[in-house]
Amino acid sequence: MFAPTSKKILLAVLVASYVIQSGLVYSDDVDIRLSEDAVQGRKLFHDGSCQVCHQLWGQGGFLGPDLTNAASRVDETRLASLLTVGSGQMPSYRYDAREIAFLRAFLEEIDRPDVGRGQLRLGDPASGTSPQAAFEAAVVAGNLPADARAGFETFRSGICSACHFPFQRSIVGAPDLSTAVDRVDDAGLRTVLSEGRPLLGMPPPAPVLSDGQKDEMIAYLHWLRENRSGLVGEVERRQRERGVDWSRLPWWEFR
Ligand code: HEC
Ligand code: HEC
Incomplete structure (x- = not known):
């Protein structure tokens, strides 16, 4: 199990990635301006640690689906049910109607297929933790x-x-x-x-x-x-050092 400090480090990494991601996502070149309701929803999204299990634009955890374009798929009744009783491995949050409306606004406003679609990626390409990204980084370093x-x-x-x-x-x-x-x-x-x-x-x-x-x-x-054998070792080292093992995150603590 995790020592408290490594839990803190993992959470810090998560929060940091989310902040960086939000910075990228809401910066000018993406050009999504959130309404006040959606900003409230984003706060609930952060506070509820939704990103531990869900991705936005491919960034985040993998237990649940990417939510970038979820608003187009999930109707109001299902969203309300997900955010109150949960579903499968999704915990129940017991949000009230106001909070559900905020989260709905957030999901609707980020659902902009013209700006970008959510992509399932294995690992985080930006930090070189996917096998492909670690491989490419090792080649470039070679x-x-x-x-x-x-x-x-x-x-x-x-x-x-x-x-x-x-x-x-x-x-x-x-x-x-x-x-x-x-x-x-x-x-x-x-x-x-x-x-x-x-x-x-x-x-x-x-x-x-x-x-x-x-x-x-x-x-x-x-x-x-x-250079094969050297590269194999280098890719393993990169994934070990920089990887976040999502499957070992204590998501159950958010229940
Ligand atoms: C512990 C992991 C976990 C957390 C934390 C979590 N979810 Fe989920 N979520 C899931 C899983 C698993 C599913 C798929 C459930 C199903 O299909 O029955 C899901 C489904 C969803 C869906 C439906 C997506 C679709 O395409 O059908 C939405 C919307 C959603 N979650 C929103 C949220 C929000 C908002 C939060 C934070 C308040 C959150 N989730 C937190 C695991 C999680
Ligand atoms: C749609 C999938 C696909 C794509 C895209 C693809 N390949 Fe392939 N490639 C294969 C498959 C499948 C084989 C094995 C065919 C066989 O059984 O002989 C292969 C074989 C090869 C081989 C022969 C290797 C060997 O050991 O026999 C080389 C070299 C190769 N690909 C290079 C490339 C390069 C370079 C690109 C990009 C320009 C590329 N491939 C894109 C599927 C793909």
């Missing part, structure tokens, strides 16, 4: 040579990482690319990077990669292989 670095940027900015996960075969069968050069020679890689393997689940890269970009990608794949 000081790769210019051509491999350019290949990595193409990989990162493209959709490659939607299917290829670091150091594992993904659910769609995309292999671990850090060992690709063991299986495929450079000519074979050039073919995959031109044509994909459409029958086996890899579409031809779009936008099309130029010859120079293919060479850079191949340089990156060789660099990955050479």
Whole structure:
């Protein structure tokens, strides 16, 4: 179990992330101005620690659904019932009608699909705690040579990482690319990077990669292989040090 200080640290981390998130969310480039009722609702949202279980714009806990666009899904009766008797793992809060109206205003005013949709992310990409973010941070810290670095940027900015996960075969069968050069020679890689393997689940890269970009990608794949074991350790270290283990948060204390 947790020592009181580590609980405090976890809560401080939560509160800090929420404050930073709120700062980002309500800053000018997002341009959502909350009404007075919604500001009251946001206070209840903070005080009720809703973010321990719920995400707004992908930030927060994962026990409950992302609430960024919940207002469009949840009607008034269901919201009132959720906020009084709870549901499943959602605790009962016993809010009165006024408080429910404040929370409703808050959820309605942040539900702005034109500004952003909630996204489920595993871990917090901003702090490098998702496996993908920890991997990308470890690669960047690895000081790769210019051509491999350019290949990595193409990989990162493209959709490659939607299917290829670091150091594992993904659910769609995309292999671990850090060992690709063991299986495929450079000519074979050039073919995959031109044509994909459409029958086996890899579409031809779009936008099309130029010859120079293919060479850079191949340089990156060789660099990955050479640095694989160091990277594996580095990714683990980053996740251990900076990770917040949401599943171990004492959410039951908010009951
Ligand atoms: C302990 C975890 C937990 C906390 C804390 C929590 N919720 Fe929930 N919430 C859940 C879970 C789990 C569900 C899904 C329940 C279900 O579908 O039966 C849920 C569902 C919801 C939904 C419906 C979302 C949808 O898309 O159907 C809303 C709205 C909601 N919660 C709002 C809140 C608010 C506001 C707070 C704070 C006052 C809060 N929750 C606190 C766990 C939590
Ligand atoms: C839609 C999912 C998907 C996307 C997007 C995707 N791949 Fe793939 N990729 C796969 C699958 C599945 C395979 C394995 C096909 C097979 O079984 O031979 C594969 C195989 C490969 C291989 C061969 C590796 C080996 O060990 O055989 C390379 C190299 C590769 N992909 C690179 C990329 C790059 C670079 C990108 C981005 C431009 C990318 N992939 C985007 C699904 C994807």
